[in-house]
Amino acid sequence: MAKYYITTPIYYVNDHPHLGHMYTTVAADVLARYQRLQGDDVFFLTGVDEHGQKVQEAAEKKGLKPIELADAVVERYQQLWPKLSISHTDFIRTSEDRHKQVVQTLWKQLEQKGAIYKGVYEDWYCVPCETYWTQTQLEENDCCPDCHRAVQKVKEESYFFRLSDYQQPLLDYINENLDFIAPVSRRNEVISFIESGLRDLSISRTTFSWGVPVPGDEKHVIYVWIDALSNYLSALGYPDADNMDFWPASVHLVGKDILRFHAIYWPCILMAAGLPLPKRVFAHGWWTVDGKKMSKSLGNALQPDDLLKNWEGDVLRYFLLREVPFGSDGDFSESALKMRYNSELANDIGNLLNRSLSMLQKYKGGILGKVTSHELDVELCQHMDKMPVSVQQAMQGQAFHQALEAINSLVRHGNRYVEQSAPWKLAKEDHIERLDTVLYHLIDLLRLTAFYLSPFMPNKAEAMMAQIMNTHVELQTFNLAEHGHRGNLTAGHECGKPHPLFPRMI
Ligand code: MSP
Numbered sequence: 001m002a003k004y005y006i007t008t009p010i011y012y013v014n015d016h017p018h019l020g021h022m023y024t025t026v027a028a029d030v031l032a033r034y035q036r037l038q039g040d041d042v043f044f045l046t047g048v049d050e051h052g053q054k055v056q057e058a059a060e061k062k063g064l065k066p067i068e069l070a071d072a073v074v075e076r077y078q079q080l081w082p083k084l085s086i087s088h089t090d091f092i093r094t095s096e097d098r099h100k101q102v103v104q105t106l107w108k109q110l111e112q113k114g115a116i117y118k119g120v121y122e123d124w125y126c127v128p129c130e131t132y133w134t135q136t137q138l139e140e141n142d143c144c145p146d147c148h149r150a151v152q153k154v155k156e157e158s159y160f161f162r163l164s165d166y167q168q169p170l171l172d173y174i175n176e177n178l179d180f181i182a183p184v185s186r187r188n189e190v191i192s193f194i195e196s197g198l199r200d201l202s203i204s205r206t207t208f209s210w211g212v213p214v215p216g217d218e219k220h221v222i223y224v225w226i227d228a229l230s231n232y233l234s235a236l237g238y239p240d241a242d243n244m245d246f247w248p249a250s251v252h253l254v255g256k257d258i259l260r261f262h263a264i265y266w267p268c269i270l271m272a273a274g275l276p277l278p279k280r281v282f283a284h285g286w287w288t289v290d291g292k293k294m295s296k297s298l299g300n301a302l303q304p305d306d307l308l309k310n311w312e313g314d315v316l317r318y319f320l321l322r323e324v325p326f327g328s329d330g331d332f333s334e335s336a337l338k339m340r341y342n343s344e345l346a347n348d349i350g351n352l353l354n355r356s357l358s359m360l361q362k363y364k365g366g367i368l369g370k371v372t373s374h375e376l377d378v379e380l381c382q383h384m385d386k387m388p389v390s391v392q393q394a395m396q397g398q399a400f401h402q403a404l405e406a407i408n409s410l411v412r413h414g415n416r417y418v419e420q421s422a423p424w425k426l427a428k429e430d431h432i433e434r435l436d437t438v439l440y441h442l443i444d445l446l447r448l449t450a451f452y453l454s455p456f457m458p459n460k461a462e463a464m465m466a467q468i469m470n471t472h473v474e475l476q477t478f479n480l481a482e483h484g485h486r487g488n489l490t491a492g493h494e495c496g497k498p499h500p501l502f503p504r505m506i
Contacts, residue, residue, distance in 0.1 A: 001039065001040065001041040002038075002039070002040045002041065003040070003041050003043070003245055003246050003250075004032075004035040004040040004041065004042045004043070004246075004250045005042075005043045005045070005236075005246035005247065005248075005249045005250050005251075006028050006031055006032050006035070006042065006043070006044050006045070006249070006250055006251050006252075006253065007028070007044075007045045007046070007232050007249055007251075007252050007253065008024045008025050008028045008045070008046040008253055009024060009049075009253075009254050009255070009258060010046070010047040010048050010049040010092060010094065010228055010231050011046075011047075011048050011049060011077065012048070012049050012052075012054065012055065013048050013049065013050050013055055013069060013070040013073040013074065014054050014055045014058035014059075014069070014073075015073075015296065016073060016076055016303070017073075017076055017077055017080050017303075017304055018294060018301040018302055018303060018304065019287055019294065019301070019302040019303075019304065019307070019332060020255065020286065020287055020294060020301075021077075022080075022084065022304050022316075022320070023284065023287060023320050024253050024254070024255060024284065025046055025081070025084070025086055026084060026086070026316075026317045026320055026321065027253055027284065027320075027321060027326060027398070027400065028044060028046065028253050029044065029084075029085070029086045029087055029088070029317075029455075030317070030321060030400060030455045030456055031251070031253075031395070031398065031455070032044035032087060032088075032455075033087060033454065033455035033458065033476065034395050034455040035250075036476055037451070037454070037455065037475075037476070037478060037479065037480045037484070038479075038480055038481070039479050039480075039481065042089070043089045043090070043235075043236070043243065043246045044087065044088045044089045044090075045088065045089065045090050045091075045092060045231075045232065045235045046081075046086070046088045046090075046091060046092075047090070047091050047092030047093055047094075047231060047235070048070065048073065048074055048077060048091075048092075048093050048094070049094055049224070049227075049228045049231075050066070050067075050070040050093060050094045050095045051066075051094055051095070051210055051211040051212065051221075051224055051227050051228075052130055052208075052210065052211060052224040052227075053127055053130070053205075053207065053208045053210075053224075054127060054128065054130060055069065055070065055210060056208050056209070056210040057127070059210075066210045067095060070093070070095060074093060077091075078091070080304055080305070083304070083305075083308055083313050084304070084313045084316070084317065085313055085314070085317070085458050085459060087458075087476075090235050092231045092234065092235045094212075094227055094228065094231060098234055098237070099230070099231060099234040099235075100212045101234075102230055102233055102234035102238050102239075103212045103222055103226065103227050103230045103234070104212060104213075104215045104222075105238070105239060106226075106230050106233065106238070106269075106273060107214065107215055107222060107226070108215055109273050109274075110161065110269070110272050110273055113272055113273070113274070114162075115161060115162050115165070115272035115273075116159050116160065116161055116162070116203070117159070117160055117162070118157065118158070118159050118160070119157075119158060119159075119160050119200075120155065120156070120157055120158065121154065121155065121156055121157070121158035121160075121202040122154070122155040123135075123153075123154060123202070124138060124142075124151040124152065124153060124154070125151060125152050125153075125154045126144035126146070126147065126149065126151045126152075127152065128144075128147055128149055129144055129146050129147050130224050130225070131144070131146065132154075132202060133145065133151060134199070138151065146257070154207070156205070156206055156207065157206065157220075158202045158203070158204050158205070158206075158220075159202070159203050159204040159214060159217075159220060160200040160201060160202055160203060161200060161201045161203045161226075161268075161269065161272070162200055162272070163198045163199065163200050163201045163264075163265070163268050164197075164198050164199060164200050165272075166198070166267075166268035166271055166272065167194060167197070167198045169271055170194060170198075170264065170267055170268055170271070171191065171194055171195070173267065173271075173277065174187065174190065174191060174194075174263075179279070179280055180263075180277070180278075180279070180280060180281065181259075181263050181280075181281050181283075182280060182281070182282045182283070182327070182397070182398065183282075183283070183327040185327075186256060186259055186263075186283045186327075187263075189259075190259065190260070190263045190264060193260060193264065194264060198264070198268075201223075201265065202223065203222065203223040203226050204217075204220035204221060204222055204223055205220065205221050205223060206219055206220055206221070208221065209221060211224065211227060212227050225261050225265060226265075226269065228261075229261065229262070229265065229266045229269065232249060232252065232266075232278075233247065233275075247275070247276065248275075248276040248277060248278050248279055249278040249279065249280075250278075250279050250280065251278070251279065251280040251281070251282055251398070252266075252278050252280070252281045252282070253282050253284065253398075254281060254282070254283055254284070255283065255284055255285075255286060256283045256284065256285055256286065257286070258283075259281065259283040262278075262281045262283075263281045263283075266278075282326075282327070282398045283327070284326050284327055285324065285326075285327055285328045285329035285330065286329050286330075287302075287324075287329070287330055287331070287332050288329065288330070288331050288332070289301075289302060289331070289332055289333075290331070290333075291331055302332060304316075310334070311337065311341075312459075312460075313459070314456075314457035314458065314459050314460045315337075315341055315345065315457070315460075316337075317456055317457060318340075318345065318404070318456055318457050319336075319337045319340055319341070321400035321401060321404065321456060322340060322344070322400075322401055322404045323336060323337075323340065323401075324401065325399065325401045325402075326398050326399060326400050326401065327398075338505055341502070341505055342504055342505060344408055345501075345502040346502040346503065346504045346505070347504075348408060348411045348412060348415060349408075349411050349449065349453075349501075349502065350500060350501050350502035350503075351415065352411055352414045352415050352418070352442070352445075352446065352449075353446055353464060353467065353498065353501060354498045354500060354501075355418060356414075356418070356439070356442040356443060356446060357443075357467055357468075357495055357496070357497065357498035358498050359423050359424070359427075359439060359442075360439050360442075360443065360495055361495075361497060361498070362427075363423065363427040363435060363439070364435075364436070364439065366470075366494050366495050366496070366497070367492065367493070367494050367495075368436075368439065368440055368443060368489060368490075368491055368492065368493045368494075368495065369432070369433075369435070369436025369437075369439065369440060369491055370433075370436055370437075370440070370491040371436070371437050371440045371441070371487075371491075372433045372434070372436070372437050374434065374437055376420075376421065377437065377438075377441055379413075380413060380414075380417050380441055380445070381441070381486060383409070383410050383413045384410065384441075384444070384445055384448060384486040385485070385486060386406075387406050387407060387409075387410040387448065387452065388448070388452065388480065388484050388485060390402070390403070390406035391403045391406050391407065391452050394406060400456075403452075403456075404456065407449055407452050407453055410445060410448070410449065411445075411449055413445075414442060414445045414446070414449075417438075417441070417442070418442065421434075421438045423435055423438050423439060426438065436491075440489065440491075443468060443489060443495060444486055444487065444488070444489055446464065446468055447465070447468050447469075447488065447489060448484065448485075448486065449464070450462075450464040450465040450468065450475070451465075451475065451478070451480065451483065451484050452484070454475040454476075458475070458476075460501055460502075461475060462474075462475055463499075463501055464501060466496065467495065467496040467497070467498060467499060468495055468496070469493075469495070469496070470493075470494055470495055470496040471496075
């Protein structure tokens with residue numbers, strides 16, 4: 001069984017989950033579910049990033065200990081994920097002992113390899129971004145080039161990681177492994193950043209205490225990004241637990257804002273520790289609301305629980321991955337969501353399911369007949385054969401919107417096929433062989449649709465399959481190689497009665 005390891009970023013606990021956090025997690029879940037259908041042994045990791053000055057300050061403002069703030073936010077995440085059918089294998093918290101031990105082990109290994117030294121750090125620090133900047137990187141008014149807020153001057157004793165030693169090895173690696181960073185535009189950005197010169201990285205702080213202490217020099221706290229990135233190893237029980245079979249990660253899904261940490265710092269740390277690099281890092285785009293970045297200060301961050309009041313989790317999952325190509329930015333609006341729902345889910349998929357099962361009930365008592373070969377069906381059959389191949393290609397490149405488009409296109413063909421073959425006429429004129437053939441193809445097409453939609457809308461797909469198979473089917477236990485192709489139903493099978501899955505929204 002192939003091992004497949006997929007991760008989301010671990011989310012900061014100084015903020016409640018919002019649409020942006022939901023996006024990465026849903027995308028990772030879709031991929032995890034798809035790989036399980038491929039027969040892979042999947043480890044899907046998500047969790048929270050609890051340390052750092054930002055969390056310490058947010059907790060102080062609320063009169064809480066950092067761990068109390070973290071506990072409260074963790075609970076929100078843990079309540080949210082089931083509502084969105086997130087099927088993670090593990091949820092890591094960086095305050096857990098299993099994590100802290102791994103961070104310190106990794107530190108000691110880097111130290112032994114000579115990749116860490118002590119020096120004096122003098123630079124500009126942006127607290128909200130937890131990022132250090134050189135004078136030349138600052139904006140003209142001396143503000144942070146990412147968030148445009150004021151930065152602080154810092155000068156302190158610090159440990160450094162010899163990042164500059166890995167500039168050429170990393171460039172070579174990126175050029176030899178074209179799939180490593182995606183999409184291509186982001187890969188190019190990373191390359192030019194590296195080519196502009198990598199400076200050694202300050203990796204400890206003495207200005208706050210909420211973090212993992214440097215082994216043997218406890219007044220220093222390990223830089224939050226080393227702490228955070230190590231979660232991908234600590235969840236596997238690094239260095240020697242059985243789950244290390246899952247390393248290197250198949251894919252780290254991240255937002256574009258944190259690509260540099262994943263595509264530059266992390267691979268260099270891994271190289272220094274003598275560990276293989278992740279196979280892929282994919283950076284997705286950002287959701288805006290009314291064209292504006294979501295933020296606490298604007299008060300426009302969309303809360304998952306508010307959205308879930310109006311929309312089922314499956315529908316939100318579908319929309320997030322259908323509306324915007326993964327990798328691009330997108331603007332969120334409920335009117336766009338409603339439009340997609342009504343046209344693609346209610347009108348196309350829901351309608352095809354309903355009319356096909358109704359006709360099968362009406363004309364054949366719900367019982368499937370035999371297929372008799374007919375040249376009128378060649379085109380439809382070709383589409384049914386093509387869809388799984390297109391979905392596979394799209395999923396390999398994390399092009400979720402293309403996978404959904406391939407499924408939708410087959411459904412549109414199905415609806416056209418109903419019009420062209422007019423089963424009501426065939427029934428009236430007693431063309432039973434032809435009627436059996438047409439109804440079989442339609443039900444088979446719907447079965448395929450349910451299979452391939454199931455990573456995106458696990459509950460809707462299961463409900464769809466339950467109507468087709470007349471019994472509950474645990475879709476995640478199926479294998480696409482065995483069941484994910486045309487002609488898998490047997491004549492004589494009795495389908496269930498239709499129940500509307502996607503009622504129109506007015
Ligand atoms: N804690 C770090 C990640 C450490 S990973 C070793 C972090 N946390 S975060 O909570 O601020 O962000 C987590 C993810 O949410 C990032 O991938 C970020 O891109 C994503 N999003 C936050 N807002 C977003 C949108 N508005 N739209 C899409 N995703 C965005 O960074």
